[in-house]
Amino acid sequence: MIKVHGLSLSNHSAMVKFALKEKKIDFEWIETLPYSMSKDETILEKSAIGALPIVEYEGEFISETLAIFAFLDQKFPDTKLFSTDPLENAKTVEIINICQFYIELQARNYYPFVFFGAEKKEASQEIKNKIHMGFKALERKASLSPFMMNKFSYADIYASLSIFTTIPVCKQVYDWDILEDFKKISESLNIINSREIAKSVYDDIAKAMEKM
């Protein structure tokens, strides 16, 4: 059986949980701290740089969200979340890259402040511009009718959970309700997040936050 070494709080761990449930794959969840918090060397051995989630399957370990997505879709192809159409699939990867690099990676600069009680860093206009550019790119490239691509896909999972953490960053650092500026993206996210599986995934995050 698939084992997921994940942190319930983490949006990337939640992405993999979301995908597994959409694909109806049974899994065992092993609540785990990243190497940066636990200094547990065995986590470092199993992953690229000690980050979570890590998927374990028949003694092999896979880390990095996109690598896990690829593995799950090839190994368990009954419900595909990458398309078999080359163009549709390429655009799915493009959307994920936009969310990853131009949105979440930028917002990540403020995670210590927004999520972990660190001191507030200066609100960088450069980072704000990049996040805005990322959302513009998403608006231009995603279908948003209603999903990111023509069908529900990994792009929806990635967009949902990367924007989930970006919203409070924009609010708390820039006093910026970013989804007010991107209504079509907001509507798409509402539809993605109203799926029963999405609700259960977000419930788990909320519970983990309460515990913390």
Added chain:
Amino acid sequence: MIKVHGLSLSNHSAMVKFALKEKKIDFEWIETLPYSMSKDETILEKSAIGALPIVEYEGEFISETLAIFAFLDQKFPDTKLFSTDPLENAKTVEIINICQFYIELQARNYYPFVFFGAEKKEASQEIKNKIHMGFKALERKASLSPFMMNKFSYADIYASLSIFTTIPVCKQVYDWDILEDFKKISESLNIINSREIAKSVYDDIAKAMEKM
């Protein structure tokens, strides 16, 4: 026919050229400046954020290197550079992610200084540590016997050209011969880069640099 809107100088444009040649796909190269340099709005329309390369195929445009890799492998499957084995493929994506996030994205902080004559920024110990961590991850996760994975793959193309730009960053910013510290990676790169196609790709970069 495939058209590549690319910048001969750029390592990411070179990655796509490398892939197309390995896959024996005919293509037309259209030398192009990124939006950041040309302010040409049509480039912005065709790509995620105006960066290169962009692949054009039957009136559709695909940007972001990994999305282009995915497209080429699905559309032209005769020579596969992603594996059809789920685990091998996942590990290929994992290696690419390591090169992308933990190596090249870090080195990129110093591209303006190293490649474009900008003033030298302070040598950040944090960035140096991250690059070191990225190489450690690569050493741990890649097969290196001799390729990154069991067979020549996109991981080799990505590693070769992302490390190509990281080497002068480490040298000029930190006076650090990084490949001296990672001999097995160095040996693997020597084998990748001795391929006839690799040589022609690097020749093109050298010519473009001379012109500049």
